[in-house]
Amino acid sequence: MLREVSQKRLLPFFGQITRGLSASALPEQVQYDPQSSAAPTPQPAPFSYIPPGRNHLFVPGPVNIHERVLRAMHVPGQNHRDPWFAQFYKDCLEDSKLMYGTKEATPFIFSGTGTGGWEAALCNTLSPGDKVVCFRYGLFSHLWIDMMQRLGLDVQVVDRPWGEGADENILEDILRKDTEKKIKAVAVVHNETTTGVTSDIAGCRKAMDAANHPALLLVDGVSSIGALEFRMDEWRVDVAVTGSQKALSLPTGLAFVAASPKALEAMKSAKLKRVYYDFADMLRTNPSGNVPYTPSLAMLYGMRESIKMLREEGMENVFARHHRLGEGARRAVEGWGLKLLCKNPRWRSDSLTVVEVPEGVDSNKIVKTAYAKYDLSLGIGLAQINGKVFRIGHLGNMNELMLVSALAGAEMAMIDAGVPIKPGSGVGKAIEYWHQTSSVIKTRESLVQ
Numbered sequence: 001m002l003r004e005v006s007q008k009r010l011l012p013f014f015g016q017i018t019r020g021l022s023a024s025a026l027p028e029q030v031q032y033d034p035q036s037s038a039a040p041t042p043q044p045a046p047f048s049y050i051p052p053g054r055n056h057l058f059v060p061g062p063v064n065i066h067e068r069v070l071r072a073m074h075v076p077g078q079n080h081r082d083p084w085f086a087q088f089y090k091d092c093l094e095d096s097k098l099m100y101g102t103k104e105a106t107p108f109i110f111s112g113t114g115t116g117g118w119e120a121a122l123c124n125t126l127s128p129g130d131k132v133v134c135f136r137y138g139l140f141s142h143l144w145i146d147m148m149q150r151l152g153l154d155v156q157v158v159d160r161p162w163g164e165g166a167d168e169n170i171l172e173d174i175l176r177k178d179t180e181k182k183i184k185a186v187a188v189v190h191n192e193t194t195t196g197v198t199s200d201i202a203g204c205r206k207a208m209d210a211a212n213h214p215a216l217l218l219v220d221g222v223s224s225i226g227a228l229e230f231r232m233d234e235w236r237v238d239v240a241v242t243g244s245q246k247a248l249s250l251p252t253g254l255a256f257v258a259a260s261p262k263a264l265e266a267m268k269s270a271k272l273k274r275v276y277y278d279f280a281d282m283l284r285t286n287p288s289g290n291v292p293y294t295p296s297l298a299m300l301y302g303m304r305e306s307i308k309m310l311r312e313e314g315m316e317n318v319f320a321r322h323h324r325l326g327e328g329a330r331r332a333v334e335g336w337g338l339k340l341l342c343k344n345p346r347w348r349s350d351s352l353t354v355v356e357v358p359e360g361v362d363s364n365k366i367v368k369t370a371y372a373k374y375d376l377s378l379g380i381g382l383a384q385i386n387g388k389v390f391r392i393g394h395l396g397n398m399n400e401l402m403l404v405s406a407l408a409g410a411e412m413a414m415i416d417a418g419v420p421i422k423p424g425s426g427v428g429k430a431i432e433y434w435h436q437t438s439s440v441i442k443t444r445e446s447l448v449q
Contacts, residue, residue: 058392098310100240107257124239132148140189254299336426373413
């Protein structure tokens with residue numbers, strides 16, 4: 001019954017998503033006269049033709065996969081019970097600490113998605129009926145709340161306008177009023193990919209400290225970790241979650257979770273049911289380089305190469321690169337004369353840009369046209385903002401020349417859809433900013449001396 005109720009509650013959200021890319025957008029099939037003696041010309045199936053060039057993938061996940069990662073994943077089948085695997089897997093776990101900004105947390109790697117990571121964070125630290133505070137300001141924070149409720153947690157939902165983030169003052173006030181310390185966890189979606197909003201996790205931690213509250217801090221970093229500043233130890237995040245198909249620039253298939261010592265202590269008394277995502281099974285096997293069930297070896301090879309690339313670039317440089325890409329996209333929106341869904345600069349995401357379209361324009365038409373004419377994949381507006389915005393992803397394996405192609409394609413698709421913009425107006429603003437802030441690629445300095 002609970003599942004049926006939840007599905008009914010979510011149908012309006014998913015209905016709007018699928019309507020954005022409905023079958024009505026597909027080319028009509030040619031109708032043939034059955035009385036005609038002429039043999040019909042065979043028609044290709046929809047989407048069967050692959051055009052020259054490459055698909056321009058600019059959704060906020062899945063993202064573009066670097067050739068180095070693809071080559072690293074090109075391995076034959078191997079037995080993870082052979083002696084070589086133990087050190088390999090220990091190295092995988094140790095390597096993963098880089099993206100969280102942690103030396104103290106214990107990392108876990110599950111075959112799954114970020115949604116599985118959500119469940120692991122909740123089930124390993126909480127008990128039925130525990131009270132959780134969670135802000136809701138987009139579809140993904142909504143879905144995490146839905147999971148909490150379906151697991152039997154008592155969720156205090158703090159609704160915020162879509163386009164804003166977690167309000168630290170509200171959080172502090174809620175926690176100060178909880179004099180009996182009944183709230184067991186605060187859950188925050190760091191980067192809400194529905195709206196292009198990045199909340200201030202450091203600010204949330206300060207609010208919790210100011211209220212002198214012992215609640216756990218659980219963070220969804222699915223579209224932030226590995227792209228945006230994330231300092232798990234410094235901000236005292238208790239559980240952090242991300243997925244392989246976002247900033248790590250891997251295929252979908254791995255859920256990454258890191259737990260603080262405080263979270264592992266909470267696990268000892270947590271009563272929510274867990275099996276596949278049980279930290280305890282990992283803790284029994286991981287220290288010796290083993291796993292409780294079959295791992296995805298190709299994905300692990302790709303993960304190590306991706307993290308190697310992050311280490312080579314340097315995490316501070318990774319954060320700076322994403323900020324430059326995000327700022328260039330925002331300059332383009334300004335050049336188009338359009339508005340961002342996120343109005344407050346402090347919450348603007350460097351992982352993606354969410355663009356409001358003018359009144360009377362259906363943003364789904366822009367997204368469909370971009371794909372149909374220019375082989376460009378943009379993100380549709382989700383749930384209550386479907387038809388009102390489109391999303392440009394710029395996280396992970398990305399540079400300026402890649403992103404400028406997306407901006408150019410978006411310009412053409414918007415003009416096709418009737419948006420009154422001048423060709424080059426946004427692209428020019430982005431190029432101007434990137435040129436002014438450009439620097440020579442590391443190890444190529446001798447070429448410009």
